[in-house]
Amino acid sequence: MAMELKRGLTPDDMPTVLAWANSGGEAFLRRFAGPKWRYPLTEEQLAAEAGDIFSIHADGAFVGIIQQVARHGRGVHLGRFLIDPARRGQGLGPRALTLLCRELFGNDDIDAISLNVYLDNAPARRCYEKCGFRVTQVNPEWNNCRMALTRELFKEQTI
Numbered sequence: 001m002a003m004e005l006k007r008g009l010t011p012d013d014m015p016t017v018l019a020w021a022n023s024g025g026e027a028f029l030r031r032f033a034g035p036k037w038r039y040p041l042t043e044e045q046l047a048a049e050a051g052d053i054f055s056i057h058a059d060g061a062f063v064g065i066i067q068q069v070a071r072h073g074r075g076v077h078l079g080r081f082l083i084d085p086a087r088r089g090q091g092l093g094p095r096a097l098t099l100l101c102r103e104l105f106g107n108d109d110i111d112a113i114s115l116n117v118y119l120d121n122a123p124a125r126r127c128y129e130k131c132g133f134r135v136t137q138v139n140p141e142w143n144n145c146r147m148a149l150t151r152e153l154f155k156e157q158t159i
């Protein structure tokens with residue numbers, strides 16, 4: 001399967017992302033996007049951050065998004081990872097994330113990639129583990145943990 005990441009969202013992508021993001025109600029939006037985006041997600045909220053969002057394409061079809069949320073020193077923090085609800089559990093998430101990590105580590109200024117995930121989001125944690133991410137910090141008060149992938153760990157994984 002041919003996976004491709006494109007920076008930004010086209011006007012056609014926007015309603016699709018809104019439908020995916022709002023399909024599970026307020027709790028789901030918070031679960032995958034954190035507290036900053038307010039339910040229901042709107043085109044305005046999405047457009048304000050679209051420059052940092054990558055659209056994910058599998059064999060030419062738009063199947064998800066992932067965002068570069070922040071850059072800290074030699075690290076990149078990712079978030080807002082969302083695969084089309086009809087396409088989950090097919091391995092698209094790990095393949096897209098691995099592709100993005102490969103692109104990011106292609107930049108010699110980047111040594112680590114991190115993301116936060118709720119402790120009870122088993123599919124997401126499983127996906128990140130498959131990509132080589134490891135838990136680096138647990139925050140029970142927020143029910144989440146931080147997972148990270150170093151350049152060294154990335155060399156060892158095989159997806």
Ligand SMILES: CC(C)(COP(=O)(O)OP(=O)(O)OC[C@H]1O[C@@H](n2cnc3c(N)ncnc32)[C@H](O)[C@@H]1OP(=O)(O)O)[C@@H](O)C(=O)NCCC(=O)NCCS
Pocket residue numbers: 031032033080081082083084087088089090091092093094116117118121122123124125126127130
């Ligand atoms: C997290 C997410 C990006 C992973 O992408 P994916 O393409 O579904 O990843 P995978 O195909 O590797 O599936 C991961 C795990 O999900 C579980 N899963 C299987 N079928 C599934 C389905 N239909 N729906 C959801 N999860 C499923 C399995 O445990 C699977 O692990 P396994 O293959 O070892 O059994 C995607 O599931 C998603 O968009 N989830 C909702 C948004 C979210 O929670 N984002 C992460 C925020 S931190």
